[in-house]
Amino acid sequence: MSEKMMLAAMRGDVEAMFRLGSAYAMGSDGVSMDVEEALHWLKKAAKAGHTVAAEVLKDIGRTRETSNEIGECEGDEKIKRVQLWKDGPYWADRNIGAENPWDSGYYFWWGDTIGYERKNGKWVASDGSNSNFEFEIEDTFTFAPFGSELRRLGWITPEGVLSSDHDAAHKHWGGGWRMPTKADFENLVNKCDWQWTRMNGVEGYVVRGRGKYASKSVFFPAAGYGRGTSLYNAGSCGSCWSSKLSDDIVAWALSFDSSYDNSLYCLDCGKSVRPVLGFTK
Secondary structure (H helix, E strand, C coil): CCHHHHHHHHCCCHHHHHHHHHHHHHCCCCCCCCHHHHHHHHHHHHHCCCHHHHHHHHHHHHHHHCCCCEEEECCCEEEEEEECCCCCCEEECCCCCCCCCCCCCCEECCCCCCCEEEECCEEEECCCCCCCECECHHHCHHHCCCHHHHHHHCCECCCCEECHHHCHHHHHHCCCEECCCHHHHHHHHHHCEEEEEEECCEEEEEEECCHHHCCCEEEEECCCEEEECEEECCCCCEEEEEEEECCCCEEEEEEECCCEEEEEEECCCEEECCCEECCCC
C-alpha cells in the first residue's frame, strides 16, 4: 500500500478508506492481514456512504455468525468459498494442499489425485508413496492412452471431462467440490477484475467480482509449474488445471503471468488445482 493511499485514507478519502480496509482484509498491496484494521477502515468508509464497504461488512458479519461461507472438507479442513458473479459457482480461497490462500499447495499432473509437494528440492507425494517424483511422460498415466481409451477406462466422461474418481478436488475434499471446467475459467477471466499484487510476500493475482460482487475476491498465487524434477517460474507465473481434455495429449488450464487466459498444456506438467462448488446456472 502506497504512502499516498494511506495519507488519503487518513484525510478522509472514502475510496482510499475502502481500498485500505480491503488490503488489510486480504493481506495484499504490501500490508499484512489484520482483521481489526480491516474492520476499522471499512466501517469508516461505510459510515461515509461507501456502499461496497457496507456490503463487505455485512459479509464479514455473516461469516462470523454462521458457517454459510465455509465449506467442510474431509479431514476437518475448512476453507472459505466465494461466489464472484451472479449464479456462478463458489470458488475455494486456496489451492488443494495449501494451508493459506497465498500458499502454492500441491502440484498435479492432469488426472492425478495424489498431488506432490515441493520439499528440499524434490517432489514428494502427499500420501507418502513417493519421495522423488518426476513430472515426466512415463509417470503420467493419462499421457499415453488416447481420449477414446480414457473414456473406455472411465477416466473421463463422454464430454471429455474427468470423472469424479479422477477429479483431484473431489478426491481430496469430497462433497460437491470439483475441478473447474474450461467454461468456469473463461467466466473467471471475463466476469472478474484481475490485479497483480502481493499477499503476505507472495506474488499473484487478486481476482475480484464486479458490481454487487465487488466485495468478493480470491487470490491466485504465482506458484509456477513442475516439469521433471524441477519447479519453474514460481513467483512470476502460475496455472491451474481444468477438468477438460482438449485432445489426446493436452488439456485446458488457466495460465497467468502479466496476462491471463485459458491455455493448452501437456498432461505431464505439474500444476495447481483450485476447487469450485456448484455450477453456473
